[in-house]
Amino acid sequence: MIEIDDLTKIYGDATAVDHVTMTVETGTITVIVGTSGSGKTTLLRMINRLEEPTSGEVRINGESTLATKPHLLRRRIGYAIQGHGLFPHHTVARNIGAVPQLLGWERDKIRARVDELLSLFSMEPAAFRSRYPAELSGGQQQRVGVARALASRPDLLLMDEPFGALDPIIRARAQDDLRRIQRQLGSTIMLVTHDMEEAIRLGDMVAVMDGGKLVQYATPAEIIAEPATPFVAEMVGDVERPLRLLSLIPLSELVEDGEAEGAAMPAGASLRDALAACLWTGRSAVPVEKDGATIGRVTFAAIRARAELHA
Amino acid sequence: MKVGTILRPALVLLLLALVLRPEWFAPVFAPLAPQGAPVIYERSSLLSLSLSHLGLVAAATAAATLIAVALAIFVTRPAGAAFRPLSRTITNMGQTFPPVAVLALAVPVLGFGAGPTLVALFLYGLLPIFENTVTALTTLPPATMEAARGIGLNRWQRLLRVELPLALLVMLTGIRLSVVIALGTATIGSTVAARTLGEVIIAGLLTNNTAFVLQGGLIVGLFAVLIYDALVQLEAWLARRTGTS
Ligand SMILES: Nc1ncnc2c1ncn2[C@@H]1O[C@H](COP(=O)(O)OP(=O)(O)O)[C@@H](O)[C@H]1O
Ligand SMILES: [Mg+2]
Numbered sequence: 001m002i003e004i005d006d007l008t009k010i011y012g013d014a015t016a017v018d019h020v021t022m023t024v025e026t027g028t029i030t031v032i033v034g035t036s037g038s039g040k041t042t043l044l045r046m047i048n049r050l051e052e053p054t055s056g057e058v059r060i061n062g063e064s065t066l067a068t069k070p071h072l073l074r075r076r077i078g079y080a081i082q083g084h085g086l087f088p089h090h091t092v093a094r095n096i097g098a099v100p101q102l103l104g105w106e107r108d109k110i111r112a113r114v115d116e117l118l119s120l121f122s123m124e125p126a127a128f129r130s131r132y133p134a135e136l137s138g139g140q141q142q143r144v145g146v147a148r149a150l151a152s153r154p155d156l157l158l159m160d161e162p163f164g165a166l167d168p169i170i171r172a173r174a175q176d177d178l179r180r181i182q183r184q185l186g187s188t189i190m191l192v193t194h195d196m197e198e199a200i201r202l203g204d205m206v207a208v209m210d211g212g213k214l215v216q217y218a219t220p221a222e223i224i225a226e227p228a229t230p231f232v233a234e235m236v237g238d239v240e241r242p243l244r245l246l247s248l249i250p251l252s253e254l255v256e257d258g259e260a261e262g263a264a265m266p267a268g269a270s271l272r273d274a275l276a277a278c279l280w281t282g283r284s285a286v287p288v289e290k291d292g293a294t295i296g297r298v299t300f301a302a303i304r305a306r307a308e309l310h311a
Numbered sequence: 312m313k314v315g316t317i318l319r320p321a322l323v324l325l326l327l328a329l330v331l332r333p334e335w336f337a338p339v340f341a342p343l344a345p346q347g348a349p350v351i352y353e354r355s356s357l358l359s360l361s362l363s364h365l366g367l368v369a370a371a372t373a374a375a376t377l378i379a380v381a382l383a384i385f386v387t388r389p390a391g392a393a394f395r396p397l398s399r400t401i402t403n404m405g406q407t408f409p410p411v412a413v414l415a416l417a418v419p420v421l422g423f424g425a426g427p428t429l430v431a432l433f434l435y436g437l438l439p440i441f442e443n444t445v446t447a448l449t450t451l452p453p454a455t456m457e458a459a460r461g462i463g464l465n466r467w468q469r470l471l472r473v474e475l476p477l478a479l480l481v482m483l484t485g486i487r488l489s490v491v492i493a494l495g496t497a498t499i500g501s502t503v504a505a506r507t508l509g510e511v512i513i514a515g516l517l518t519n520n521t522a523f524v525l526q527g528g529l530i531v532g533l534f535a536v537l538i539y540d541a542l543v544q545l546e547a548w549l550a551r552r553t554g555t556s
Contacts, residue, residue: 050460050461081458085452085455089476
């Protein structure tokens with residue numbers, strides 16, 4: 001558990017982070033979202049003490065971060081940033097193994113961990129281990145950056161706009177990868193972005209910041225359905241609100257008995273996907289399947305009714 | 312590339328011949344020597360003069376590198392940043408001072424011989440190495456430096472594992488400039504009795520013997536060109552090897 005307690009950072013006469021208090025549960029992804037200059041980066045950098053708070057405190061599993069020397073604290077907290085920040089003069093293996101090496105792991109253990117992470121990120125260890133960062137694509141560099149941050153199995157992983165430099169298709173894949181790997185490893189992640197779409201897609205919890213203040217801290221569904229301030233509503237975007245909401249609800253919630261034409265969709269797919277399928281193929285309902293067997297259908301009317309519930 | 316593969320060994324062979332078998336070149340230089348004067352410099356062996364010349368350059372450049380890099384590291388730390396303008400001024404002065412003046416001032420203190428020449432070469436070598444190292448250390452990729460702090464490297468580890476290796480190429484360029492300047496400047500050391508290839512040139516100037524001047528000049532020039540080229544190759548190899556090109 002990460003407890004951020006009344007954290008404030010003042011630069012001269014500007015308050016970058018203004019009395020932020022929040023608690024992050026172990027094993028979840030928390031996304032901090034806000035416009036540029038809202039204090040997201042400063043908040044994140046105070047957690048691993050790249051920036052010292054003006055006042056307030058951070059506790060990780062009950063222990064104040066002030067109890068450890070900053071560079072030792074940082075070895076326990078993964079850190080991945082926009083533009084990856086890989087060491088250009090070190091191979092992929094040395095980059096990923098940097099923190100385990102600092103922590104004094106044995107060579108064999110480091111090598112095994114590097115290969116494990118490369119495989120986890122769908123990069124063939126034998127092919128990538130001894131390359132230099134300049135010999136990788138942008139997406140691969142980013143994955144190595146995240147792998148480096150995860151290498152020592154840190155208590156917490158901080159990510160500052162990690163996908164900011166990637167083009168949209170590669171970014172979507174990187175987000176899916178992160179989600180999958182986080183579930184697999186049970187990591188605790190705090191991720192900063194200015195993109196509400198990314199926040200909703202990735203976050204178990206979403207923290208919205210505006211002018212240094214934490215204006216709403218809630219689940220993605222709540223953020224969409226009940227934005228706490230006009231600013232949050234604006235970030236979510238009024239037009240797309242119903243669609244965003246539908247993208248969070250699986251078909252299994254609305255499945256009903258009955259027949260439908262055409263290709264079946266998995267029960268885990270979102271209502272948004274089903275809506276798209278209905279519109280695209282001119283159907284009024286789609287069959288739903290689970291483990292290969294059809295379990296019913298979801299109708300266009302039901303999706304519409306559900307969307308109107310929150311309009 | 313193609314030109315280099317032929318030209319480089321040819322120049323090496325020419326240089327070796329000029330230093331080890333100067334008598335071979337007597338027919339070439341003969342028209343340049345005054346009537347009855349010797350064509351080939353024989354007062355001391357060209358090999359020992361070359362080695363002493365190169366030794367002076369190497370010692371001065373090594374000392375200049377050590378001091379310039381240490382100074383550059385110091386002024387790029389937060390604690391030393393205030394000294395950056397001052398250290399720039401001092402190393403710049405080292406350059407604007409004419410080498411002859413350095414020799415003249417150093418002789419009364421250090422006496423005749425290698426000492427004053429070493430001082431002059433050292434002072435001349437400082438600036439390019441210092442400037443290049445400061446530039447390299449202040450223009451490191453910001454994301455890499457942020458990550459280096461972020462993953463928990465302390466100051467020393469950042470300096471030794473990230474900053475200096477990444478600055479190495481630009482630093483080497485500075486060292487290369489220093490070496491070439493020193494190779495040429497060392498020749499005037501002979502005016503204060505340092506043993507350098509300048510001895511041959513000065514002997515030629517004093518006796519109006521153009522053959523000596525050409526002989527000495529050619530050897531110094533070839534050393535400069537070949538060492539410059541070798542350092543360029545070294546830099547290119549390092550850049551490839553470390554993916555920092
Ligand atoms: N080192 C600093 N010195 C002065 N002001 C800063 C510094 N770092 C950030 N700020 C200011 O603090 C505010 C928040 O910055 P930041 O945390 O980087 O925002 P975000 O990451 O949300 O874009 C901005 O107004 C920025 O100009
Ligand atoms: Mg930021």
